[in-house]
Amino acid sequence: xxxxxxxxxxxxxxxxxxxxxxxALLLILGPSLLRLAFNVWLGAIATGLSFALVALGVYLxxxxxxxxxxxxxxxxxxxxxxxxxxxxxxxxxxxxxxxxFVGGAVAGTATALIATRLRIHSLLxxxxxxxxxxxxxLRIMGRSNIPLLNTDTIFxxxxxxxxxxxxxxxxxxxxxxxxxLLTIVLIGLLxxxxxxxxxxxxxxxxxxxxxxxGDNPQMVRALGVNTDGMIILGLALSNGMVGLAGALVAQYxxxxxxxxxxxxxxxxxxxxxxxxTFFRPTHFGTATTAxxxxxxxxxxxxxxxxxxxxxxxxxxxxxxxxxxxxxxxxLVLVALWLSHSQKRG
Amino acid sequence: xxxxxxxxxxxxxxxxxxxxxxxxxxxxxxxxxLVTVIGSNGAGKSTLFNAIAGVFAPSxxxxxxxxxxxxxxxxxxxxxxxxxxxQDPLLGTAASxxxxxxxxxxxxxxxxxxxxTGVTPTRRQEFHDLLAPLGLGLETRLDSRxxxxxxxxxxxxxxxxxxxANPKIVLLDEHTAALDPATAARILTLTSQxxxxxxxxxLMITHNMQQALANGDRTLMMDGGRIVLDISGAxxxxxxxxxxxxxxSQVRHSALVEDELLLAS
Numbered sequence: 001x002x003x004x005x006x007x008x009x010x011x012x013x014x015x016x017x018x019x020x021x022x023x024a025l026l027l028i029l030g031p032s033l034l035r036l037a038f039n040v041w042l043g044a045i046a047t048g049l050s051f052a053l054v055a056l057g058v059y060l061x062x063x064x065x066x067x068x069x070x071x072x073x074x075x076x077x078x079x080x081x082x083x084x085x086x087x088x089x090x091x092x093x094x095x096x097x098x099x100x101f102v103g104g105a106v107a108g109t110a111t112a113l114i115a116t117r118l119r120i121h122s123l124l125x126x127x128x129x130x131x132x133x134x135x136x137x138l139r140i141m142g143r144s145n146i147p148l149l150n151t152d153t154i155f156x157x158x159x160x161x162x163x164x165x166x167x168x169x170x171x172x173x174x175x176x177x178x179x180x181l182l183t184i185v186l187i188g189l190l191x192x193x194x195x196x197x198x199x200x201x202x203x204x205x206x207x208x209x210x211x212x213x214g215d216n217p218q219m220v221r222a223l224g225v226n227t228d229g230m231i232i233l234g235l236a237l238s239n240g241m242v243g244l245a246g247a248l249v250a251q252y253x254x255x256x257x258x259x260x261x262x263x264x265x266x267x268x269x270x271x272x273x274x275x276x277t278f279f280r281p282t283h284f285g286t287a288t289t290a291x292x293x294x295x296x297x298x299x300x301x302x303x304x305x306x307x308x309x310x311x312x313x314x315x316x317x318x319x320x321x322x323x324x325x326x327x328x329x330x331l332v333l334v335a336l337w338l339s340h341s342q343k344r345g
Numbered sequence: 346x347x348x349x350x351x352x353x354x355x356x357x358x359x360x361x362x363x364x365x366x367x368x369x370x371x372x373x374x375x376x377x378x379l380v381t382v383i384g385s386n387g388a389g390k391s392t393l394f395n396a397i398a399g400v401f402a403p404s405x406x407x408x409x410x411x412x413x414x415x416x417x418x419x420x421x422x423x424x425x426x427x428x429x430x431x432q433d434p435l436l437g438t439a440a441s442x443x444x445x446x447x448x449x450x451x452x453x454x455x456x457x458x459x460x461x462t463g464v465t466p467t468r469r470q471e472f473h474d475l476l477a478p479l480g481l482g483l484e485t486r487l488d489s490r491x492x493x494x495x496x497x498x499x500x501x502x503x504x505x506x507x508x509x510a511n512p513k514i515v516l517l518d519e520h521t522a523a524l525d526p527a528t529a530a531r532i533l534t535l536t537s538q539x540x541x542x543x544x545x546x547x548l549m550i551t552h553n554m555q556q557a558l559a560n561g562d563r564t565l566m567m568d569g570g571r572i573v574l575d576i577s578g579a580x581x582x583x584x585x586x587x588x589x590x591x592x593x594s595q596v597r598h599s600a601l602v603e604d605e606l607l608l609a610s
Contacts, residue, residue: 205458208446215439222398222437223506224424224454 036303042180044303048296049187050252051267053194053245055275055295056288057238058268060198063287065234066214070126071111072268074133075104075239076261079246081137084146084256093154096247097190104243107133108235116228130261137258145257153251155182183252190248191292194241199285201237210234211284263325266332271295273335302328346546347374347397347514352406354392354570366392368570370406374514377544379537379561381551383589388567390550394516397548399423411513425455428507428545430500430520437503440492444483444502447491448472451506475505479535497528501535508539515540517549533560554586568596 036044054072061069079100087093107129114125138144162182166174201207212220213230220227242264250256275294281287302324310317319327354367366389374380384390396403399420408416410426431437438447449463452471469487476484481498491499500520507515517536521529537560540547551557557564564581566574566589573596576584 201460203462203464204460205449205453205463206460208442208450208463209458211442211446212439212450215441216436218436219439220450221421222424222427222429223450224421225450225458226419226421 036307039177039180040303041300042177042184044299045296046180046183046187046252047249048299049184049191049292050248051245051271051299052187052191052292052295053241053248054264054268055271055291056195056198057242057245058265059272059287059291060234060238060241062269063272064202064211064214065231065238067115067122067231067235068126069108069111069235069238070123070265071107071129071133071235071239072242073261073264074130074137075107075242076246076249076264077137077256077258078103078107078133078140079243080250080256080260081140081146081246081258082243083247083250084148085140085142087148087151087153087251088146093152093156093251096154096251097244100243100247101240102243104246105236105240107243108237108239109232111239112228112232112235116231134258141256141258144259145255147255148251149254154248155179155186155251158182158186187248187252194244195288195292198237199288202284206233263328266325266328267298268295270328270332270335271298273332274298274301277335298328346376346378346411347372347548348407348409349373349397350407350409352393352396352408353404354389354396354401355404358404366570367396367403370570370572372565372572374546374548376546378563379540379547379549380563380565381549381557381561382565382567383551383554383557384567385593389570390567391518392570393567394429394518394548394550397514398427398429398516425510426513428509428512428515430503430507430515430517432519432522434496434499434503434523437506438491438499441490443488443490444476444494445469445472445487447502448475448506448509451509454510454512456510475509479505495528497524497532500524500528500532504532504535504539508543508545511543513546515545515547517547519550519552522552554589558584558586558589566593566596568593 054076057072061067082100082103083093083096086096086099111122111126111129114120114128115122118125120128159178159182162185163175163178166178166181202211209220209225210230210233212223213225213227213234217227220230246256246260249260271294272291273294274297275281275290275292276287278294278297279286279290281290305319305327306321306324308317308319349370349372352367352370353365356364356366370389370393382390382393395401397408399415399418399422402417406416407414410423413426415423415426429437439450443464445464445468449468452468472487473484476487479501481501483494483498483502486493491502494502500523504520520536521532524532533556536549539545547561549561551560558581562581563575563577564584565572574589574592
């Protein structure tokens with residue numbers, strides 16, 4: 001018989017703290033959220049879902065493996081670059097998904113090998129690979145930006161029937177939401193499928209060993225598991241998912257750019273922390289859901305923050321697109337500081 | 346079952362802080378033997394265990410387990426043959442994982458991990474039957490995270506994990522030292538039960554000389570990277586704690602005299 005790992009009062013506390021966090025965020029961003037047009041909402045959710053695999057990847061390295069990996073800043077544009085060049089070359093867009101996954105996985109493996117075989121610190125190893133990837137991504141694309149506006153994407157085969165169904169359901173006016181809604185449905189299904197696969201993998205024998213490697217490597221070695229192998233596998237999986245996210249983002253946003261991974265690690269961390277704060281997950285399955293929703297919340301918060309306008313001495317203070325990175329960095333800083341002081345207290 | 350031939354271990358070779366942690370260890374353990382190991386801090390007890398477990402390759406010498414030369418084997422490869430319990434209860438288990446998940450990993454020792462589901466109903470039943478005789482109630486908490494257990498419960502779980510997949514050698518490194526006296530006694534009783542029941546060849550480090558003489562059938566005393574005393578049988582039965590201390594002082598004195606002679610010459 002399974003006994004609950006958490007008592008009822010503990011559960012109530014979890015929900016209470018989650019609720020407090022939601023209310024606080026709503027109070028700050030509430031007025032802006034109300035001002036958002038419906039399509040901006042949809043756009044934020046669609047963007048959040050396209051980036052959701054980044055959150056899963058960051059969760060896998062930072063939380064499960066306890067291996068701070070910055071390679072994703074390079075593997076997202078790598079996935080995007082591979083996707084854009086294969087699409088422009090006339091290949092079926094669905095091939096971009098496995099290709100980008102494998103590309104990202106190779107980048108992750110490179111970092112893991114540098115860290116485990118050459119005994120170079122994980123952060124430095126991942127910065128080395130990311131730096132090298134800038135040149136590789138430029139080589140793949142041949143220039144710094146490839147637009148995907150009049151090309152086929154993974155959305156093309158579904159666009160016309162989806163639009164038709166939408167008109168039948170909600171009338172002609174609904175068509176301006178069609179592109180965002182289709183993205184939400186299609187990428188939502190894809191992300192859910194990968195989350196389900198990841199949850200299954202974490203329950204297998206190898207998955208258990210991978211989790212234990214992040215928890216207690218000494219014990220895992222004493223039980224006869226090669227921890228280096230587990231780190232390689234974990235980083236390949238994580239960066240493979242991020243590479244796949246690169247392919248999705250490029251096709252949703254309509255371009256691939258060498259700089260699209262800049263500061264991605266902080267966005268990924270923000271999503272993980274937001275998801276954990278709101279849902280307080282106790283199991284791996286709930287944690288993966290939590291970080292996916294965390295990424296969506298993060299994109300909605302950014303969309304809302306961009307319309308934020310508060311009275312300020314000498315005018316009004318409002319955020320621009322260029323301020324998003326600073327705002328995210330501050331958000332993650334505060335969240336990290338809070339979780340540290342909680343542990344100490 | 347275990348044979349050590351002239352094991353030497355030197356750290357920081359050729360540097361000013363060179364440490365000769367082991368200086369020629371020869372040891373032969375018979376199957377089913379429980380051997381207790383005593384010695385002061387820095388005597389080389391834990392270094393000896395690390396050398397046997399393969400945490401590092403010895404500078405010199407040969408390690409044979411069950412007739413197989415494992416001297417060059419990596420730690421994780423050797424782990425199939427060796428069960429270990431450390432002093433710190435936190436080191437033996439993965440805290441964020443459940444009891445069933447920890448036991449699953451332990452039961453897979455010496456096997457290739459696969460893409461099969463880890464915690465299966467069959468395994469749960471096995472773990473339940475395995476934990477029930479301990480009388481700690483762990484069998485009803487298979488899905489609890491190990492971080493929710495007490496130090497004693499965690500150490501009992503580690504002991505179960507270390508002995509689960511029929512290891513050839515069990516290494517116990519002061520595994521009751523961090524526990525309160527009542528729990529320590531309890532874990533020690535469990536240890537003897539496991540060893541006797543499965544006929545496990547065991548090395549047990551302890552700081553408690555009474556414990557060293559009361560348990561097992563052979564006692565080693567280590568000092569300065571050497572085995573300075575190896576008693577068993579009638580000699581060991583007549584040995585007292587005071588006797589051990591006297592022997593230790595004798596060894597220490599002669600070592601001091603040796604050093605003085607070296608320095609004088």
